[in-house]
Amino acid sequence: MSRRKSSTLTVCIAPALKEALSAAAAGEHRSIVNMVEVLTWDWWDRNGIAIPEQDALFNEDRQPPSAAPATNRGTKP
Template sequence: MATTKTATVTFRIDPAVKEGLRTAAAREHRSIANMVEVLIRDYCGRNGIAIPENNERPHGKDNT
C-alpha cells in the first residue's frame, strides 16, 4: 500500500468548538486531525462535492 502525502492546515477556532471537536474525536476513537477529515468528507458527500482519490489531482491545481 502506497503512502500518501498529507497537507498541513492551520486555522483558529473558538475554544468551545475545539473542545466539542476533541470530545467527538474521543468518542469515535479518532485523532482530532482524522475527525476533521471525516467531518469534511461527510459534508462534501452530503453536498455533492467530489473529493478526488489520493492519486488524482484536479487539473490546473497544485493541491496547496
C-alpha cells in the first residue's frame, strides 16, 4: 500500500453549516479543510477515541488501531 499524506473525502452539508464553518475557519486563519480536521480531532479527544498515526496504518506489522496512541493533531502553533 502506498503512503499518502491525505485522502479525499467528499461530503454534502447544508449551506448554512458551510457558511458557519467558513466563518470559523477565517476567524482562526485556517482553511476549511484544516478547520474540519481540528474539529474532528477535538471531538475524538473529548470522547476518548484514539486515532493511530498514519505511519501505524501503513506498517505491515502494525498493532490494531485501538492499541495505537492518540495524537494531538490540528492544533494551532
